[in-house]
Amino acid sequence: MRICILGDGAWGKALAHVARGGGHDVHIWSRANPRIVQVDAFIVAVPAQAVRAVLQQVDVGSAPVIIAAKGIERGSNLLMAQVLRAVAPGATPLVLSGPSFAADVVKGLPTAVTLAADDLVLAQQWAQALSQPMFRIYSTDDIAGVELGGALKNVLAIACGISDGLGFGDSARAALMTRGFAELSRLAVAMGARAPTIMGLSGLGDLMLTASSTQSRNFAFGFKLGRGKCVADALGASTGVVEGAATAVAAVALSKHYKIDMPITHGVHQIVDDGAKVVDVVTALLQRPARIE
């Protein structure tokens, strides 16, 4: 297959490495290398907030477009497959998501992710085409579930980083991840995701990875906030895009629309977008009554 990867960041390069390992002919598109060749599929590996602009520049035609960006578009509150449908109605969206640091994939360490398409057979075909012995791709027809897990966990990873930055323990972070996962699940299911997808690799799995590792930019950003850095300084210190910081406001907008109580997500939004003090948000969260689980 000829595959064009949109984006030459760490994740785009890791996916190129995987695709080449499967014997495919891989072309990486970027601003520096904007030539477009005739391909069998596109893989979108740019930051979520840049997906619309890139899709407006590149004519994907009716090809399968595998989205590997995780986030919700600010302003429109659209998921990435919805952005694709809006910009290129003729294309066929697929979504690749799951717990996978680019560095682990490039090193050939075992990794498992999920590929979603509306048509399960198509998802299975592309999962098979791109799978490698150490890069295992599960398949599903639940695009919304895969997208929401991947997008919302980044906001929770910021919360977990804050907890660690404040010097709270592993137990506190585990409780935060659990309560955070509960609110993520509630919103995702209200938006049409299936519960088993959210409990799978792209939801729970990616949360477990992102929310407990300093390798995660979202976690590292939260950690700096917990240590007392202001938002601008913590964002400036990041070596890449902090997807959760951009997604928080969109997640809160969706939670209001669907009437889902998301105290942790809301707390991150208050800190990131509204200038709330970390200590005030954390104190308020800890003073909520512990109720029936």
Next chain:
Amino acid sequence: MRICILGDGAWGKALAHVARGGGHDVHIWSRANPRIVQVDAFIVAVPAQAVRAVLQQVDVGSAPVIIAAKGIERGSNLLMAQVLRAVAPGATPLVLSGPSFAADVVKGLPTAVTLAADDLVLAQQWAQALSQPMFRIYSTDDIAGVELGGALKNVLAIACGISDGLGFGDSARAALMTRGFAELSRLAVAMGARAPTIMGLSGLGDLMLTASSTQSRNFAFGFKLGRGKCVADALGASTGVVEGAATAVAAVALSKHYKIDMPITHGVHQIVDDGAKVVDVVTALLQRPARIE
């Protein structure tokens, strides 16, 4: 309230610290201090495989007995509340479980756990009596759910330790936790647990804590196996009881009885009890086809 804690290990002492913080009169029972006083409740904080013997020594009468041990009894394949019901049919079982390292609790770091009883009102009353500002107790009437989460996650923590010991990355461990949590959930639900309980603090939350921290004895034991130590040496190097090693065989027996496929739990059992080589078990797991999620 007068509360007697059975067991003077780290967890028993941490719970004594919490109960004293709530103004209760706390008595710690141990082999070295076997005097029993008239109390309003017992808290059982000995290793799971020792619960039956301790309950046979101590006459708990009809008091509430809060079980804080996590495991399945070898041979009988009974959960701890079932052991209590067998030994002391007049007692009222409650189960306390969740992500909580004793050290975090003693330091006063934020922690959240779940307390279960058949009677939700009783669970709520004891949750309130024992809650502290930094030790938050949620309540539920799903004893089986709380027990199964706490017991089965220890086996998975061994698997995650093995993955890290082998030098696999964070991505691999996250995938293993996710697939492991899926098999834990399947068995627990088949045994009568409610899915939200398993997705709560005592199931998912405790798995996230135990399966990613070297503070966990189960994880540390698995890590040594992954590094090439034999089972006897890895067990001998532990500073306390490795609950997951004792529970693995019982979990496998239950999975067979309920006809639930649990490849990761089964793999741990093969290594721990049957002398299987780590590399052979891991290779077999990685060669399973990646299917529909």
